[in-house]
Amino acid sequence: MDFNDNEEQARFRSEVKDWLAANAGPKREGLMAGNQENRYQQAVDWYHKRYDAGYSCLTWPKEYGGQGLTQLHQVIWNQEVSNYGEPDEYFVIGIGNCGPALMAYASEEMKKELLPRMARADDIWCQLFSEPGAGSDVAGLSTKATKDGDGWKLNGQKIWTSGAQYSRYGVILTRTDPTVSKYRGLTMFMIDLQQAGVEVKPIKQIDGGAHFNEVFFNDAVVPDSYRLGGVNEGWGAALTVLMNERLANASAAPDGFEDFFNWAKSAELDGKPASEDPIVRDKLATWYSQHAGVKATTFRMITAVSKGGVPGAEGSLGKLVGASMNQDIANFVIDQLDSAGQLTDDESTPYGGHFQSAVLMAAGIRLAGGTDEIMRNIIAEQVLGLPQEPRADKGVPFNEIPSGNTA
Ligand SMILES: Cc1cc2nc3c(=O)[nH]c(=O)nc-3n(C[C@H](O)[C@H](O)[C@H](O)COP(=O)(O)OP(=O)(O)OC[C@H]3O[C@@H](n4cnc5c(N)ncnc54)[C@H](O)[C@@H]3O)c2cc1C
Numbered sequence: 427m428d429f430n431d432n433e434e435q436a437r438f439r440s441e442v443k444d445w446l447a448a449n450a451g452p453k454r455e456g457l458m459a460g461n462q463e464n465r466y467q468q469a470v471d472w473y474h475k476r477y478d479a480g481y482s483c484l485t486w487p488k489e490y491g492g493q494g495l496t497q498l499h500q501v502i503w504n505q506e507v508s509n510y511g512e513p514d515e516y517f518v519i520g521i522g523n524c525g526p527a528l529m530a531y532a533s534e535e536m537k538k539e540l541l542p543r544m545a546r547a548d549d550i551w552c553q554l555f556s557e558p559g560a561g562s563d564v565a566g567l568s569t570k571a572t573k574d575g576d577g578w579k580l581n582g583q584k585i586w587t588s589g590a591q592y593s594r595y596g597v598i599l600t601r602t603d604p605t606v607s608k609y610r611g612l613t614m615f616m617i618d619l620q621q622a623g624v625e626v627k628p629i630k631q632i633d634g635g636a637h638f639n640e641v642f643f644n645d646a647v648v649p650d651s652y653r654l655g656g657v658n659e660g661w662g663a664a665l666t667v668l669m670n671e672r673l674a675n676a677s678a679a680p681d682g683f684e685d686f687f688n689w690a691k692s693a694e695l696d697g698k699p700a701s702e703d704p705i706v707r708d709k710l711a712t713w714y715s716q717h718a719g720v721k722a723t724t725f726r727m728i729t730a731v732s733k734g735g736v737p738g739a740e741g742s743l744g745k746l747v748g749a750s751m752n753q754d755i756a757n758f759v760i761d762q763l764d765s766a767g768q769l770t771d772d773e774s775t776p777y778g779g780h781f782q783s784a785v786l787m788a789a790g791i792r793l794a795g796g797t798d799e800i801m802r803n804i805i806a807e808q809v810l811g812l813p814q815e816p817r818a819d820k821g822v823p824f825n826e827i828p829s830g831n832t833a
Contacts, residue, residue, distance in 0.1 A: 429725075431502070438499055442481070442506045449475060450510035466592060469513040473547030483521060483545040490529065491542030497732035501725075508684075516589050520544050520551030522674030523667045524597040530666050531654035532616070540595070540616075553667065554584040554598035554617070554641060559829065561586070562800050564599065565608045565661060566819075566829065569643060571600035571615065577650055578615065580623070580643040588794075590626045590639040593619050599664050602657055604825040611824055612660030614667075616652040623647065633770075633786040672741030673731065675795045681748035682755035683717035685780060686710075689759055700762070709758060716751050720744045739808040746801040753788035760785050 431439055450472075476482045477491070484500045486492020493499075525544055528537055543549045560567040569582025580600060590596065596617050603611030619626065623646035628636035655663035690710055693700040700706050720743075727740040759781045760767040769775040770782050792798055806812040819827045 435498060435502060438495075439502050439506065442503055445479060445481065446506055446510055449479070450507065450512050453509075453511035465513050466516060469516050470547050472512045473514070473517060477546035483525070483541075486525065486529070486541065486545065490537055491545030497728050501728055516550055516592055517544075517547055518674055519553050519588055519671075520549075520593075523553050523671045524551040524595075526670040527597055527614070527654055527663060527667045528616070531614070531663055533651065536616075536651070549594040550589060550592045552587050552590045552593040552596045552619075553671075554587050554590070554596040555664070555667075556586045557583060558585050562797060564664070565612065566824075566827070567599060567601060567612075569598070569600050570604075571602050571613055571648070574647070578648045578653075580615075580617070580646040580648060582643050584641040584643075586629075586638045586794075587626075587641050588638045590619065590641050591628050591636070595619060596641075597654065597667060599660055601824065602660075605823050606658070607821050608819060608824045608827065609661040611658055612664065613657050614654040614660040614663040615648045616654060617646065617648050621646060631786070631790075633783060637790075669737050671795050672745075673727065673737040675741060675745050680752050680784075680791070681717055681720055682752035682784065683713050685777075685784070686713060686755045686759065689777065689781075693762070695762060713751055713755060716747055720748045720751075739804050742796070742801040742804040743809070745795065746798055746805070749788070749792045750798065752784065752791060756781055756784035756788050 451468075473482060480493055481503065483490075483492040484495040484503055485497055486494075488494045521544060525541060528541060528544075532540070540549065544551055555564050555567070557567045557569060567582075569580060569584065571578045571580050578600075580598070582600070584598070587596070596619055597614065598617050599612055599614050601611055602613040605611070617624070619641070623644045625642040625644070627640045627642070629638055629640060630636055654660075687710070690701045690706050691699075695703050695706070701710075723740045723744050727737055727744075730740075731737055763776055763781065766776050767782070770779060775782060796804075803815060807814055
């Protein structure tokens with residue numbers, strides 16, 4: 427692809443630059459737990475402002491709250507906004523993963539009602555897929571949806587649901603027929619999380635925050651109009667969500683390089699600039715080349731999507747390399763900070779506690795959206811053309827798989 431802006435893209439970039447300079451706040455380091463509530467309100471206010479100025483969900487059709495622009499406009503926005511410090515992590519899953527599923531499967535009426543509210547962060551959405559017994563193998567899930575009059579009743583438990591405590595709605599994958607093979611008996615729904623029969627319990631993390639939750643369903647009612655796709659055709663709908671998750675992950679997951687580069691430019695080691703240290707210079711070269719490779723691979727995926735393709739295995743490559751590098755960088759800088767690396771207060775720690783946060787979150791980033799091993803499986807099968815891993819449960823009815831599930 428051509429990395430230079432054409433005339434229209436250059437015009438858009440300059441418009442975005444001006445708007446951000448007037449409206450966005452500067453980068454602020456540190457994300458330790460004490461700031462979570464303020465950050466959430468700041469994020470909502472920022473999204474209202476963005477939406478009202480026409481800068482939210484750029485690629486969505488206008489009638490659903492977007493701007494009808496191209497993926498390349500979105501890339502330009504992402505590049506420019508990354509120079510500022512406005513938070514958007516609460517909306518990445520809703521807008522990146524749930525929005526496209528609604529676009530593909532919800533009724534026209536629902537799309538017009540719900541998508542603009544999602545785009546403005548009036549409603550936050552979460553993705554209810556993983557369960558205690560089903561993570562990498564999400565098709566092995568057991569949360570049941572049973573037909574009940576005109577609607578459905580849901581019973582079961584989800585876990586690791588990012589942002590459920592802030593969410594009004596979720597997209598949920600359920601089992602509607604346990605007598606067929608695991609991929610065949612699934613159905614996907616939207617669900618209102620603020621109803622009787624739904625309980626959200628935040629999970630406390632090692633950094634003191636609570637990014638994700640357990641969510642329990644006890645006879646929670648879902649109208650049939652909230653069904654996304656056909657009954658027992660939920661796996662196809664789930665793949666839409668997972669494919670978009672790949673794209674969102676590839677564009678949004680941190681690889682840590684910019685922070686490392688800034689640290690190397692400003693820090694001192696043994697009374698000399700860190701950038702003169704041979705080990706730091708070696709790391710800079712290694713991580714820069716990985717960073718550049720991930721970036722180019724992401725652009726390749728975005729180019730394919732902008733030409734009507736679907737996000738492919740490139741996203742897995744970027745996730746695998748970027749998430750590991752992010753963890754290596756955080757560990758390396760914490761080592762260089764010596765005993766100051768143990769401080770965890772935003773005010774007194776070097777770099778506002780950024781690397782302390784990064785070190786505590788990095789392991790989770792390697793798991794979220796697919797673990798390293800799952801990324802390797804995807805690359806092995808879809809890029810290298812290696813044989814599929816053996817699947818002992820292939821074609822076996824879900825309720826006959828000896829897994830301990832009782833569905
Ligand atoms: C920060 C964070 C946010 C998350 N947010 C959400 C969310 O919003 N919604 C949601 O639904 N889920 C979410 N998750 C859950 C996430 O999708 C799962 O953690 C992930 O898919 C792994 O599933 P698991 O934790 O059950 O591990 P398991 O699947 O039990 O895996 C355990 C280990 O076995 C390995 N393994 C499993 N299968 C294979 C295989 N076939 N080949 C080789 N190795 C294998 C894994 O790599 C891992 O090392 C989040 C997780 C994290 C960490």
